[in-house]
Amino acid sequence: MNWLTATRSWLTASALGLALSLGTLTPAQAQEPSRELLNSSYDIARELFAAINPKFIDWWQQQHDETVSVKQSHAGSSTQARSIMQGLRADVVTFNQVTDVNVLADAGLVAKDWQDRYPNHASPYYSTTAFLVRKGNPKHIENWDDLARDDVSLVFPNPKTSGNGRYTYLAAWGYADEAFDGDRDKVENFMKTFLGNVEVFDTGGRGATTTFVERGIGDVLITFESEVNNIRNEYGKDDYEVVVPPVSILAEFPVAVVDEYAERNGNEDLAKGYLDYLYTEEAQRLLAGFNYRVNDETVAAEFSDRFPETKLLRVEDLFGSWPEAMETHFASGGELDQLQRQ
Numbered sequence: 001m002n003w004l005t006a007t008r009s010w011l012t013a014s015a016l017g018l019a020l021s022l023g024t025l026t027p028a029q030a031q032e033p034s035r036e037l038l039n040s041s042y043d044i045a046r047e048l049f050a051a052i053n054p055k056f057i058d059w060w061q062q063q064h065d066e067t068v069s070v071k072q073s074h075a076g077s078s079t080q081a082r083s084i085m086q087g088l089r090a091d092v093v094t095f096n097q098v099t100d101v102n103v104l105a106d107a108g109l110v111a112k113d114w115q116d117r118y119p120n121h122a123s124p125y126y127s128t129t130a131f132l133v134r135k136g137n138p139k140h141i142e143n144w145d146d147l148a149r150d151d152v153s154l155v156f157p158n159p160k161t162s163g164n165g166r167y168t169y170l171a172a173w174g175y176a177d178e179a180f181d182g183d184r185d186k187v188e189n190f191m192k193t194f195l196g197n198v199e200v201f202d203t204g205g206r207g208a209t210t211t212f213v214e215r216g217i218g219d220v221l222i223t224f225e226s227e228v229n230n231i232r233n234e235y236g237k238d239d240y241e242v243v244v245p246p247v248s249i250l251a252e253f254p255v256a257v258v259d260e261y262a263e264r265n266g267n268e269d270l271a272k273g274y275l276d277y278l279y280t281e282e283a284q285r286l287l288a289g290f291n292y293r294v295n296d297e298t299v300a301a302e303f304s305d306r307f308p309e310t311k312l313l314r315v316e317d318l319f320g321s322w323p324e325a326m327e328t329h330f331a332s333g334g335e336l337d338q339l340q341r342q
Helices: 002-020 042-062 075-084 098-106 144-148 163-179 184-196 207-215 225-237 259-264 269-279 279-287 297-302 315-319 322-330 335-341
Strands: 035-042 068-074 092-094 125-127 130-133 154-157 198-202 220-224 238-242 247-250 256-257 311-313
Touching: 035 042, 035 075, 035 269, 042 068, 042 207, 042 269, 068 075, 075 092, 075 098, 075 163, 092 098, 092 269, 098 130, 098 256, 098 322, 125 335, 130 163, 130 225, 130 247, 154 163, 154 207, 163 184, 163 220, 163 247, 163 297, 163 311, 163 315, 163 322, 184 198, 184 335, 198 207, 207 220, 207 225, 220 225, 225 238, 256 269, 259 269, 279 297, 311 315, 315 322, 322 335
Parallel strands: 035 068, 035 092, 154 198, 154 220, 247 311
Antiparallel strands: 092 256, 130 220, 130 238
């Protein structure tokens, strides 16, 4: 060993010892990982899984006496699905829309029965669509009808590229369908005005946040309830207010093992364990701490004061199924394209 190699080894050992002494690494995380798992997730989940992954690594080490590591890939949910189909060897997906997992199932990368493999249709947590407004709520935004006024400008992700954006579009349509008792002309007129008020269509949720918060564009940011609360906590509770409308959409966050790649990577058990962990009480508490709604009754009761009551509309009840909603509204030449052209 030459002096340079020896010096590098000493520095590495010293840095590791310092990290352990400062409590930034647990003993399990300090060991050399034997395997690495890749989680492909939606755009705004970076901070969430940055908190979950170290906990999972410790949990797996305690359960299996094996040190592993976890890597993340983030983009719009549909973009991630396309990347996996093009060769991104993710072991698991933690998406925000069922159809993006179904695309992988249709391609033979995910099992056809993926929704039956985990509780709550393989959705360990859920959310809804809410509004972030600026200090004092100067435009007095309370419900979806306020978003169709001519003095209000909106920011939300593009429904063509983002599951987050599709939930927003479908939530607005569901509100209008109820408000106008199914009158198709009135619903479409509302949606034309609503879409016409969009100042910026970003490709994903994080881009929409940047546009609204850092660039100062728009009166209302529409995104997941979890995201608007996290933004307010990060950028200043005194500068923003959260509005949860009385009627909105049930936004499920489906998870699945990418069987084709997990098997090829030698990570089948690790991938399954990662998704199992999301249903543990520890993980459910972490999820609730990031303002996601959870199904664990004990944890849900602990965090109930964070989540206002709202009527959550199901995509299946409104549009028949996710595939029907995709074909009718988001396919080329579909309802969204027609409304924007008008």
